[in-house]
Amino acid sequence: MSNYRRITTVSITHEVDVVACRQSAKQIAAWLGLSTLEQIRLATSVSELARNVYQYVGSGTFHFDLRKDPHGLVNAIGFEAVDEGSGIADIERILDGSYVSPTGMGVGLRGAQRLMDEFDIQTSAAGTRIRALKSVYPPRPFPSEKRIQEIRRQLQTEGASDPYVELQVRGSELLLTSSELRSKQQELEATNLELENTNKGVVALYSELEKASQELQEASESKSRFFSNMTHEFRTPINIIENISKLLLKGADGELNPEQYKQVRFISSAASELSDLVNELLDLAEAESGRMEIVPARFSLVEFMEQLRQFTGALSMRYPTLDWQVTPILVDVILDTDRNRLFQIMRNLISNAFKYTPQGAISVRCFLPDSDTVEFMVEDSGVGIGAEDQARIFEEFARVRIPGLAHVQGNGLGLPLAVRLASLLRGDIELTSEVGKGSRFTARIAREFVEREADLQNLDLTGITVLIIDDNEADRYLVRHLLEPYHAVVIESENASASIDKMHAVRPDIILLDLDLPDIYGADLLESMDWSLHSRVLVNTAKLLDDTERDRLLSQSQGVLIKTQPDYAEALLQQVQRLAGSYRP
Incomplete structure (x- = not known):
């Protein structure tokens, strides 16, 4: 308590002492030069607590203190209310506002707490002790011993005024401050606290945010490194399985009987699917980490559309009941971007369209909306995607379960990878879909990967x-x-x-x-x-x-x-x- 200095003590044994407590608090605050509103807040808090002591216990003591900061300046006015009553029941519910009393008990206590900057209450069957502080901003020079003795004499000499006069004074104060208190109370309390701690608080907040962001980035990088390392490790045994199963299917070491041939074909098919998964994991990890190399080259859009037509034709052989069309572009332009990555995007979009279209048609079209962009549209008449799932399908490993299409194979990486690749090629992917009416994926890509000069x-x-x-x-x-x-x-x-x-x-x-x-x-x-x-x-x-x-x-x-x-x-x-x-x- 060496940083606290006792100013005065008021004993409460009669109702008039409640008024004396209030006046003492207000005079000390005025003596330090606090604003009228701050004086009223401190005095009101003291008055409510003093009235509680007199009403529910009958007697008690109020001590008024000044608190020093490390530089010896006054940074708070404090008081300590002590009584020897039987304690306050339901104190936690009173302070959090959940306690309801038909007599209004607890309202004054909670109001006093909200008016102070610091508030601590200890209550038990042996009595109650409340310590509270009202901050002084900016800090004032600490008064000399002579000045402290003067304020003590002033408080003792003046004593408590007539209660009826005090009621008139309080009525005037309420008229003066009620409007401002209603509209500005919370704002002023928050502002005072912010003014004291702005610089320290902002720096601490930024530090915490940046620390959290760094941890997230490190976690993402760790995940990408894990995917990259593991997929590289997987490739060798997968390649061995694939190649040996192909040798067995070709009868390099003797013909297989029908049952053996069927079993090895299952092994070969599973190895091929696992190889595709590993390749997509590796591509996704490289795209996320920024290590994926983009190799832009100039090529004809007409030729690229022909490549898409050939791929779509070969893929359609697995889906003989579906109609498809790749519309050729009428005006050729030269693109300067990574052709392989662009084809990878379109391959994923077209493959998905076939997978999720039980019957109907798939169309692939290309547009030139402006001089800087090329737009590829893949549209199907398939099952469609509900609005609640349209964002989720772009998440890694997320697959939307559709009744009747449980047989559709996939790992949930195709669309996330396509989005990453589109972003790397300075573009994006947009989805429009409705359940039962099909889906439309639009990939917009910059015609030139290298950015033009800034405008x-x-x-x-x-x-x-x-x-x-x-x-x-x-x-x-x-x-x-x-x-x-x-x-x-x-x-x-x-x-x-x-x-x-x-x-x-x-x-x-x-x-x-x-x-x-x-x-x-x-x-x-x-x-x-x-x-x-x-x-x-x-x-x-x-x-x-x-x-x-x-x-x-x-x-x-x-x-x-x-x-x-x-x-x-x-x-x-x-x-x-x-x-x-x-x-x-």
Whole structure:
């Protein structure tokens, strides 16, 4: 208790002492310079508790204290209410609001708790002790011993006023504050607490969020590594089973009798299905981890549609009762993307259409909605997918059970893989479906895998915070001048030390980092940042970099800008536009 200083004590033995308790609380709060509303809140809380002591116990004691912070300043007014009654029954239900009493018992206690910033109650058959605190913000200088003696004498001299006068005063206070209390009570309490802890709370929140995000990312990477490693391990024994079963079926070591031939054919078929599953697992793991290599090449859309027609024709032989059509495109265009990955997407979509169409037709069409996009549509008249399952079918290993189609083979990886591949090819997949009326899958893919130059005319950085860490005033001025027309919020820092506080307090969306800083080398500052900040950094330097250092910087940042390059201004805006795009919905 060394950080608490007792101001006064009020004994409650008569009803007038309840008024004295209230007046003492209000005078102490006014003495410290608290607002009128805060004075009323403290006085009301004390009054309610003092009335409870007098009404239910008959006597008790109130102690009023000031609390010091580590700097010796007053940061709270506290009181301690003590009685020797028989305790409070149902205290937990009273405090959580679930206790209902026909006499109103417990309402005052819960109201007093809500008016205070800290509230602790200990009750038993031997009595009740309540400790409560009202925060003082900003903290005030702690009064001298002389001032404490003066307020004690003032409180003792004035005593309690006439109860009827006190009622008039309280009525005036209620008229003054009731409207504001009703509309602003919760807001003010939350705001006061936030003002005291904003910086610490925000930093802690970001830290927790980033820690959770990092753990999720690590878990996802572990899963991808597991899939990748296991599928590689599976491939060798599967290949052996497949190849040996083929040798047996061909009679390389002697003819098989009909029953043996049937058994080996089952083995070969199962090995083939397992091989397909392993390949899809491996592709999915590579796509999720970002290690999947995309090899763009130029090819004709007409030729690709012919490839789809041949594949669909071969697949349709397993489904002789279904009609199908691959509509040729009338105008040929040249695509510049990964043909094999695009075919993999379409193969999965077309195969699914055949699997889930017991009768009817499948059609494959292609459209050119604009100069940048090609659209492939796979439509069937099959069983359809309910609205509740349409999102789930894109989850790994998720399969929708459809009555009458339990025989359909699959592992639930085809569609998730197709979505991942479409995303890698700068596209997406859209589903429209209705139960009993079929499904339509639309795959939109960028015609050119390599992005075109950014359209700076439409650049809008409203709401994007950019931190410039550079000791050269002219360089900072240039960057600020380049970004101002696009409405970015620009913050500047002349050295690494000052930038650290700004990075943690503001959490900028984009960080432009110079390497030659006066206090810390920029690359060392970059290395000290947490992983989430690495995704926001553009190295902005005039230093000549060798390949080794450039690669190291690129592994921890989103790009490297050289201030002396001829197109520096345009390159900077393009890089900023790319990063800003990741923060848009």
